[in-house]
Amino acid sequence: MTFILNFLSLGIPFSVALLIASLGEMFNQRAGIFNLGCEGIMAMGAFLGMLIPYSIGRGADVPGIYNYLGLLVATGVGALLGLFFAMVVVTFRAPQGIAGIGLQMFGVGTAGTLFRHFVGGTQSIPGINRAPIPFLADIPVLGPLFFNHNPLVYVAFFLVPIAWYVLFKTPWGLRVRAVGTHPRAADSIGIQVNKVRFQALALGGALAGLAGAYLSLCQAKMFSDEIIAGRGFIAVALVYFGHWNPVKIMGGALLFSLAQALQLAIQGLGIDFPYEFLVMLPYVLVILVLTLSRKAQHMGPTALGKPFNREMRT
């Protein structure tokens, strides 16, 4: 019982980075842009998130406000990188898959370069600690499971209904879905397709930056080159798996994080099993999930991956 409880309460925080990043990617894809550079934006977010409190505190404890400043900067730079990517794939109509790889290399490379210059080696930071919710955290079983987490964990799960509301119940969400489904029709009723795509990419980039900062500030409490470890790509896969729907994406993120927690729990039990095969597990799971959810691809935004050119005849 305690084993299962430990494993579940370990798994929930793991889902946060995936969840936030894939919600952002969902907005990108709903607007018709496939952003494979999510990994690079997350790397920049993770680096900036730890840089701000580290450079102010130099390892010592800093007032919590600087941690939140780190989150804010990571989010802002994420949005800027999203806009940069928008310029490449929306304005210049570059093929999105390969451009995403470019953004990924740019982000990971820049984070690594700046990290070596400004920080040097591995440095741990105090980061943001868990904040139990008064009274609720004391409830047996449910308390440790749901109410004894990092503040960002609550924020992430709160983002799910917000993302759902924005996407399905606001005029802007409708415009996003329109430009991702039939940009020409959207254009004909006066929606500025490229403008909406820029906005969606800025939002997606901001969320990816936040997700990266969560990893360095709350989960690992340090930065390293491998901190993202493919989570950006998994987030993209989760969007397919979750049928471009925030609630289903949350389910997918939880599935993956529980698989990861299970892996750590098995290691903790001291069962003799090659460590490498456990680490492999989430990546194998992604391929399986993509194979199983292939039919869902036809439910996705129909203009996904296609640049919109106003001057072209269809």
Added chain:
Amino acid sequence: MTKRFNTGYKITVIILSILVAMLIGAVILIAIGADVLKTYLVILTEPLKNKIGITEVLLRMIPLTIVALGITVAYRSGIINIGAEGQMAIGILATTAIALLFPNLPSYVLIPFAILAGALGGAFWGFIPGFLKAKLEVSELLSTVMLNYIAAQLYTFFLRGPMLDPAELTMGSGTPQSMRLTRNLDLTRLIPGTRLHSGIFIAIALALLIYLLLWKTSYGFKMRAAGAQERAARYGGINVPKYLIIAMVISGAFAGMAGAIEIAGVHRRAIEGVTSGYGFSGIVVALFGGLHPAGILPAAFFFGLLLYGADMTQRLVGVPANMVQVLQGVIILVIVSSKMILANPYLQQRVETKWLALTKQSRKEVQA
């Protein structure tokens, strides 16, 4: 005239792309307080100043060329292979296994055999995403990335377990690496005192082979047709899924071969970090070389220069070697962005008319 203008136009756009990429890279360099001009000067000229430098650049050119050729075959067939890194790793494992199992075979049997094994290993790792894409519509972008991570774990598993150097076990240092492979596998070093090996001839031969395959055989034509216009190709009776799988298998085989040749020519044992990003750099080389073997060879030389030059910036100007990854990323972004300028006939026409007018004017001036 038009053809000459076309080539000139393309080369001008590519040179402008490099300049834009370097400009964006300069922002990062300024952020870390480095001397921008000096850094670029070190990257681009320092390696060419002596014999060791030039051979080291050529050495890096070998895997870059082979990987980029494989990526070209896939890209031309309409499938983007980001998995070269993993395919290389599996190829290295296969080569190492052959060399460990048959250490006594003579060189002229073992070398082709081991390289073939590497190619088959990579081909298998390329077949998986090709099959998933062709039959199950799984995005190759995601599956190849995931297979990279899986291959990296498999690689460490084998180096720490079944293939671990027995000496490491007794000495107790536990570095994950295989033992020094049999000397029969060694590719000859061409110039004494340097690491440049005969693999460079294999790379050039493979470039020729890919040119013949893609442009002089019906297989190549069908693959390019499938990549250029899938629907039209299918209407023309081409079995598109079949050619997608073939393209990915070839692509993987090339990456695997690149790994095998790295082992036989440079490291002589399987160690960690052999692939060192060649899989990703190969994408940049392929794009930069215009997805054509004739362009890939010079592009591979340029990026070999960049990779080796970046190693030197750490020591000479204090710029971390990761800077090369930044430049590669930016170069991809700039090149794909410039495609619109390259493919815009209206823009091209306007530039051409201006250019013609200019040359006529200058000719008149000369006559006068």
